[in-house]
Each structure stands twice: as C-alpha cells, then as structure tokens.
Amino acid sequence: MAMAGESSRKNYDKMDGDEVAGKSQRKVGLVYDDTMCKHDTPDGEDHPEFPNRIRVIWEMLQLAGVSQRCVVLGSNKADDKHLQLVHTKDHVNLVRTLSTKQKDYQRNKIALELSSIYLNGSSSEAAYLAAGSVVKLAEKVAQGELDSGFAIVRPPGHHAETDEAMGFCLFNNVAVAASYLLNERPDLGVNKILIVDWDVHHGNGTQKMFWKDPRVLFFSVHRHEYGSFYAPGDDGDYNMVGEGPGEGFNINVPWDQGQCGDADYLAAWDHIFVPVAREFNPDIILLSAGFDAAIGDPLGGCRVTPYGYSAMLKKLMEFADGKIVMALEGGYNLDSIAKSSLACVQVLLEDKEIQASSETYPFESTWRVIQAVRKRLCAYWPSLADELSWKLINQKRPTPIILISNSDSETEDDAQGLLDQMSKLSIENHQVDTARTSWRADLAKVDVWYASFGSNMWKPRFLCYIQGGQVDGLKRACVGSIDKSPPKEIVWKTFAHRLFFGREHTARWGAGGVAFANPLANPNNEIHMCLYRITLEQFNDVLRQENALSVDTDFPVFDLAALQLTENKGAVIPEAVSDSWYGSVVCLGKECDIPILTMTCTHSVSEKFKSGEFPLRPPAKAYAYTLIRGLVEGGRFSEEEAEAYIGEAASKPL
Ligand code: X5A
Ligand code: ZN
16 A cells, blocks of 8 residues: 655655654654545535545644654555454445445445445545554554554544445444454454543444453544533433443443533543543553544534644553554644544653643533443442542533524525534633523513424423434534523413425425424414423523524514514514514414414525415434434324324425
C-alpha cells in the first residue's frame, strides 16, 4: 500500500532509534494513507464524514512538527480471515464486492437499506485499509516495537455490527484489532484488552462483539438521552453491563444531556473509568478516538477541548505501560479534530506537561449519571462501591441554553448548510432565567392540551421540547421549554382529521415525509393523538421549537388572545410561524374544559399537498419507527396495528 509520502519514508528510517534530537522519547506510530480519502459520497453530495477529515489531521501533525518525530507507517489491508473474527462472512463479502459493482446505483441500493451509510467505488478499499491499519498498529504496539500509536483512518468503525454496516462505519476497525490480538496472536501475551470509546456516539458495534467476553473491558461514554441520540435504542444504557462471563465488562456512561465538556468527561474518568481500569489492569488499551464530543462539532453538541482530550488520554497512560492504540472514529469539525488529535499525539510522545485545566464543574445530570453507573457496576468493581461525597457532587454547574433549536420542520437539508449554520450558532452559557418576563408568568397560569400526532407521540422525544435534549439525527439539542416541568397529564384521543406525510426530505430523518394533520376535519378520517397537558407558556416554547425559532423571546407567539381566537374560529396562523411548516394552531375541542391544540400546516399548504404542488411522501423508516414507538409505548396500539395505521396514512392519497 502507498506510504504517506516520501518525506515520511525518510522519517521512518531516521526514527529507528530511541534518541531524537538528543532527547529520549516514546516511540509513537502514526498510520496515514491518502487512499482512505477516496471513500466518498457517490454523487458528490456533502456529508459530515468527508474525505478531508483525515487529511487535516495529518497535515496538522506535520505542520506542528509532530509527525516527523513519530514512526510513520503506511496503511495495511485487512485479511478477510481477521475481519471474520468479528464480522459474518456475508458482511465481509458484501463490503469486499462493493468495488466490483460497476454502477453507483447498485451500491446506492445497498446503502439505502442501511442506516447512515453511503458507498462509492472506493469504499471497499478504504474500509479494508482502515481495519487493516488498526490491526497492524495494534500488533506493533503489542509486540513492543512501538510504545503507542494513532491510526488516522476512515471510514470509522465503532457502529459497525457483526452483520451490519451503520453510522458511517463499514468494518469495526478497533474490534477487529482487539479480536486479532486475543485470538490470532497468543504469542504476544495480550490477555486483557481495555477498549475506551470516547466518540460522542455509543459504540454499539463494539459492545455487541465483546458482550460475553471478559477478556475485553469496554468503556463507552456517549450522549444517550432516553435512547434517542444515535445509535437509537437502549444499547447505550448503563444497564447494559454484558452477559455470561462478560457480565460487568461493559460499562456505558450515557449522558442525558448535550453540552458536556471537560469537567463532565474528567469526572467520568476519575470516578468510573480510572478506578475500574486499575482493577482490570489491561495488557493494552485500544481507544476508539472519535473527536465528535469536541467543542464546535456539528453533530456532537458537546464541548470537550483539546486540553480535555489530552487529560483523558494522560490518565489512560497510567495503564498497560502506556501501550495505547488510538483509532479515529467520528469527529466532524475540521479545526476541532485537528487540534484534538495534535494534543493527543503530544501526550503519546510525552512532550510536555499538560497545560490548562478545566475551570468549571460537571453538570448536575453528570453526577446523577455517574452515581447511577457506579451503583449498577459496583458489584463487579469494588472500587465503585463508595458513595461519592456530598461535597463533591455539590460542585456542579447549571445547564446552559442553546438559543437555536430545530425540529421536524427544519428546512435546512444538506450537511454543509448545517455546518454553516453551526458556525453561526450562538451558544450562550447563561443560566436559566428565573425572573421570567411577564408574558411567561401570565401564560404559565393557563393549561392547554398539546395534541401530537407525529414523532412527539413518543414521550421521550416530546420531552426534549420541555426538558431539553436531543433525538436521533438531530444536529442540535432542543433547548426545551424555559419551564421544564413535565406534562401534568397524558391522554390519547382520536379525532376526525386526516394524518398524512409530506415533503421529500428532512435534515433529521433523511429522505421521506413528515407527519401532518389536515387542519380541516372530515368524518371519514381518524387520527390518533397523544395529548400532553402543559401550560400555555410551554406550548409557546414547543411551537417555537417546532418551527426552529429561539425560545428566548420577549413576546409570546401564541398569547391568550390567540387562544381565544383559536377556540372560536378553530384555527389561527400565528404571525411568527406563518411561513413555517407547522404554521397553524388548530383547536380540536376541549377535554376537561381545557382546550386541545395541535400544530400542523396551514389550510392553504394542505391544499397544495392535495393538488400535488407539494409532494406527499411516505416517512423514512427511522421516523416512522418513532411514531410507531410512540403509539405502542403509549398503549394505543400493538406494533402491528401501529404499523398498519402509519402505513395506511403514508399510502392513501389526500
Ligand atoms: C462514527 C460516527 C455517527 C453516525 C451518526 C448518524 N458516526 N446520524 O460518529
Ligand atoms: Zn460519533
């Protein structure tokens, strides 16, 4: 395989000793190969996991003069035999034969069946190189030829499951390397491997591959938020501790809010990972080093700084004689991933003392999560058994507010657009304002039923609009309402309106329509709605978030006069949201003398759906699943019934 370049070849020779420029240092390996940049979207469409990610990291290491002090290795193609240690034969065959497909549409068809995957003619080669390079680097570190190393690879790996590519990942690079050391190289004496996954997403693939294997201790810290952050579902929950002989060897630290930073991550290190790693005493550490929890990342919404990464890595250097193999996973802000990578390689090189420190405290929710994890796992790891001191957990900071939210109705579709938007995004660390403006106090006294028929039927998803948080695919956290108290009551009701799905594509859910209710009633129709009893203040905040407006506002979008008008006329179009997709508020009657309000498209827009001017589209799988989940978990329907209901609404003409 191609080497990274002529200059690096020279470096390799030069670096063959322990002494560089007179100072002794650790031998750190780097793998980089431009060939992995060839994996790209087939149609040139923007995507956050794009080729330059690895290039900027490599260039940063060169510019900083750091790569010149490392051992630069060329890439290495994985053996099918090694891939099959963790993947099925079918999966390996599928990825291998991608390159033999002559036409993009053949690959597009495969990619479409998978979650968050694109493929082109070079995807197969890149996937083989990514996995093989991590294997090679791990082998050299295990052998002692290198002290540690960083494989700057793509596509990433940790979402890839035994038989499935997903989440931008084709082969599970780190898992292949771990399994290779344990099963193919008994001669190297690696009996216990610690895999640390600090990518902002849960390492679902890695977790599953070593679920019952006590030789691999898996740590993953990730955003989880009721199971709604990618990867969807319960896999990332802290209750997932492994099974059989592997019970206790799987440790998830699932954040239940975004915006976690150095203080939160280091708290997880100090109070969970470090004590457990000390007990486990690994022979080598493999690090799923995604940098999408970095400050500025468009997908992660967290705030880890290069200092934070270096401090976390430094704490890991205490174990396994510092034998650490880092493999790149996610990370989508070029500046952040380059700087974070540099900080990490400097730690591996033991360049200098780590400067700076974290000045803030962890969130209250961070302490809650850490305590829950410790409690769940202390039976396996005695060092987690003690209660954290009250003094410690009392050191906490308030949850900040992001002033922009988004929703199903978000019209920004392409990834670059999102990146642009992100750079304009104003994140302010101001505290929740307890001195509310007067309109809030007034509207807080009035209750309404918010009637949901789309993804908000799934309670955890709706709660994001109240309590803040993020659901799958959402590029930014919901801020929640200023009033974070949960709904006072939840009931289900049926109305004589038509559920339908329209629009072609959303940023969050990809291709497919989102749910609308026809604002006009029709006795032949039946729509199922989940009604949340909330205050009119909260309803305003939901309405604003649903239409991608900031909740930080001096004026209500929907005030008492508007409520009166809606009750009298059946529907109003609040000025501030009139151009948005959910531009009208419809009153569906009363329940216990409290008005039932829903938000949907305006009548004139529904006419355009009817005439075909706007497209009707069945929902994307994941989106439909959220609705089905809402209907099932809400006790409205069995899964089959829910599917049939959604299926019918998605296929019948308006
Ligand atoms: C490796 C990684 C993220 C997938 C997000 C899909 N994957 N929405 O960061
Ligand atoms: Zn990630």
